[in-house]
Amino acid sequence: MEKNELYPIFLKVSNLKILIVGGGNVGLEKLSFLLKSSPNAKVQMVATTFLGETLDLAEKHHVEITKSEYHKEYLAGKHMVVACTDKTNVNEQIYHDCRAQGILVNVADNPPFCDFYMGGIVTKGNVKIAISTNGKSPTVAKRLRQFFEDVIPDNIDDLVKNLNEYRKTFKGDFDEKVEALNEFTKSLVKKKKED
Template identity: 70%
Template sequence: MEKNELYPIFLKTQQLETLIVGGGFVALEKLSFLLKSSPKSKVTLVSPFFREETIELANKFDLKMIVDQYHNSYLENKHIVIATTDNIDVNIQVYKDCKQQNILVNVADNPPYCDFYMGGIVTKGNVKIAISTNGKSPTTAKRLRQFFEEVIPENIDDLVKNLSEYRKTLKGNFEEKVETLNEFTKGLLK
């Protein structure tokens, strides 16, 4: 059986510079996904054209849009790049340029040219769950996201905040605190 060997991380995208190459429907989808999860993301978009909805979204979040063909100079000071054009040659060039500069890159709908995938995300206050299908089935990730959105209670954030306060009162070393919190929260799984 194949195994998902991706390592999930949660990025502080407000501290990173993101570039989206492309201005069509896929760019809008990736931008919407990013801003829904991380509305303070710092994003620049470059494309010869932008969909009207992309322009509206970019203006709403005060993002920088550059009307131009992709050029590798747009990678300067970028940490993350998402290539979304409908021109595979441009997308692969973006990938190659990013690899030369050690920039994390995602070529939309082309898993071999991705350092990361943008999976399904469930957010309930401070609780965030990321769902990955190893780039194989975004539809499955979407359905799992919908399932978790329904089954995770809205008040889960109250529990997180209360446990955070309780944790501050605990004495002892790290292992003792973990053991106490594990014992205290084991009833959550019943």
């Protein structure tokens, strides 16, 4: 069985500079996905043409639109890049340019040319769950996202906030706080099982 060796992290993309190269349907999908989860992301999009829907979304979220062909100069100062043009050779050039500069890159629908994948994300207030299929099936990630959106209660954020306040009342070191919270949350799970 193949192992998924990806390491999940949650990036503060409002502190990073992101470049999306491509203004078609895939570019719109990547931008929408990013902004749904992180509406204050700092994004520049580069393409010769853009869909009207992309331009509307970009204006709403202060995304920088650059009507141009790709040039590696656009990578200056960027932390992450998504390549999604309809030209395979351009996407692969973007990958090689990014790798040469140590910039994380995702070439849409081309897993060997990806340092990261944009998986499914479920957000309920402060709770965020990322789902990965190791780049094998975005459809499964989408279905799992829909499942978790349905089964995780909308008020889970209240629990998170209350536990945070409860945690603040503890004295002692980190291990003692973790142990106390573990004991407290065990009773919640136990009670649920008994119902």
